[in-house]
Amino acid sequence: MNKPFDPTEPSIGFLLYDTARLMRRDFDRRAKALGLTRAQWSVLAHLSRNEGSNQAAIADVLDVEPITLVRLLDRLEEADWIERRIDPKDRRARLIYLTAKARPILAEMQILGAETRDLMLAGLADSEREALYRNLIQMRANLANALKNPEQNPGPAAAAPTIREATNA
Template identity: 40%
Template sequence: MSEPIGFLISDTARLYRRAFDARTRDSGFTSLQWRLMKHVQSGEGARHGPLAEYLEVEPITLSRMIDRLVESGLVERRPDPADRRARLLFLTPRAHALLKSIQPAAERQAEAATEGLTSEERARLLDLVRRVRSNLSRRVED
């Protein structure tokens, strides 16, 4: 009997996060914090709501995580000029340096995860996973 694709993807993601956390343990960074900060880095001025949805965490959980990153001097909350109730997230220079220092571990993790695959297979895998993600992100619950 073959495994359902959802189980396979979920189990793979869990194992990937566990291995990433082990590789970056000395940094004090978790895979969830890495994802949060990489997302903010790719779009400085991120808002809490969409970020919580992207990370699949409750807004209060995200707020607590951001509080810790603010206290650590890694993230700044700035007022949103378009909405005085909202705050936008920006990385500090310290965060950019930390992300840069962790990048080699992230690259080693990706290498380990795709060990034994040719460069063409790796490219194909990324393309297929992106397409699955795109398919799922467009779907409304049935």
């Protein structure tokens, strides 16, 4: 079901990116009163699901440079939102944990996140929401698999037109 390239229609990649961007901006607007930056709430949200992660894993998931994350963690630690503990398996590494101070803010962040999701999904029936989730999960799995196994997914098929060819057609 591949449609021909139409430069007047936004691509799925652009729609996904722009929707995620607008979600972050709406959440930022709601979370402003909490006194957290986007980067800070991203770390706290990740830790709420993956407490005890090491700095390298957090940097990878958040797609930031390790030095950027270290500075961010320094500020979170100074504000008593997180604590670093020595990794019992590697004394050079530190594992990151939430503090008691961070726990109440996570509940507030979940409420704000639910408000943003409700706004974004307004007008979609429950069945459409479920289909959207299933499809996004499948798309994410496809891309994650391609990144884990690049030899199985080397790139575009030889017969696929390049962007230049598609736009000149």
